[in-house]
Amino acid sequence: MVNCVVRDWQGKEAGKASLDLRVAKEASAGGLLQRAVVRQLAHARQGTACSLTRAEVRGGGRKPYKQKGTGRARQGSIRTPLRPGGGVVFGPKPRTYSLAMNRKERRLALRTALISRATDMVVVQGFGAALEQPKTREIVAALQRWDIPAGTKVLLVLDAPTDVVRLSVRNLENVKLIAADQLNVFDLLNARKLVLSEEALAKIQEVYGDD
Structure with a gap:
C-alpha cells in the first residue's frame, strides 16, 4: 500500500490518499517491466x-x-x-513487430510501474476546477507550487480531462496528459514526476485493484 499526500490547487496539504495494488516480486519486477516496455515500443513500430x-x-x-x-x-x-x-x-x-504478453502480466507490469513511482507522485484535489478558460501559465504556476521544477518531464493523469485542461497543457513540451484508463508502462517510467487527480487515483484503484 502507498500513502500519498493530497494537495490543493494552491499547493497546500488537503488530506491523505492511499493506493493498494498487488505488484510483482522484487526478484522478477525488473524483467517484467523490461518485457512490457519492449513490447509497447515494438507495437509502436x-x-x-x-x-x-x-x-x-x-x-x-x-x-x-x-x-x-x-x-x-x-x-x-x-x-x-x-x-x-x-x-x-x-x-x-x-x-x-508485435510481441506476445498475456493480460495478467500486462496488468501486473502496469501496477508495478505505478507503485515504483510512488515517491515521484503528486496527488491533486480538484485539478483544473479553478480554470474557466485555457491558460497555460496557470498550469506552469501550479506545477511550481507543487515543487516541480520548470523543464521537468511530467505525466499528468486525469479521470476525465476537460477541453480547458487539454488546451492549457498542449503547448507544454514536457507535460503529457493522459486519461486514467490509458495508463501505460512506458509513460509511467519515462516521466520524472507523476501528477494525478484524486478522481484518477480512485479510478486506478477501481480498475486495477481487483487482481
Missing part, C-alpha cells in the same frame, strides 16, 4: 519499410552487353544487386 528485390525492380529483361569480347565482367541484367538501381539483397519487407 509501423513495420511498413519495403525494398525491391531484383525480381521486383522494373526492367532488366535484356542482357546489357554480350557475354564475351568486351573486357568487362559478364552481366545478365542491369537490375542485379551489384549495379546502381538494382534490387536489394535481404532488404526490409512489411512485417509486424
Whole structure:
C-alpha cells in the first residue's frame, strides 16, 4: 500500500490518499517491466519499410552487353544487386513487430510501474476546477507550487480531462496528459514526476485493484 499526500490547487496539504495494488516480486519486477516496455515500443513500430528485390525492380529483361569480347565482367541484367538501381539483397519487407504478453502480466507490469513511482507522485484535489478558460501559465504556476521544477518531464493523469485542461497543457513540451484508463508502462517510467487527480487515483484503484 502507498500513502500519498493530497494537495490543493494552491499547493497546500488537503488530506491523505492511499493506493493498494498487488505488484510483482522484487526478484522478477525488473524483467517484467523490461518485457512490457519492449513490447509497447515494438507495437509502436509501423513495420511498413519495403525494398525491391531484383525480381521486383522494373526492367532488366535484356542482357546489357554480350557475354564475351568486351573486357568487362559478364552481366545478365542491369537490375542485379551489384549495379546502381538494382534490387536489394535481404532488404526490409512489411512485417509486424508485435510481441506476445498475456493480460495478467500486462496488468501486473502496469501496477508495478505505478507503485515504483510512488515517491515521484503528486496527488491533486480538484485539478483544473479553478480554470474557466485555457491558460497555460496557470498550469506552469501550479506545477511550481507543487515543487516541480520548470523543464521537468511530467505525466499528468486525469479521470476525465476537460477541453480547458487539454488546451492549457498542449503547448507544454514536457507535460503529457493522459486519461486514467490509458495508463501505460512506458509513460509511467519515462516521466520524472507523476501528477494525478484524486478522481484518477480512485479510478486506478477501481480498475486495477481487483487482481
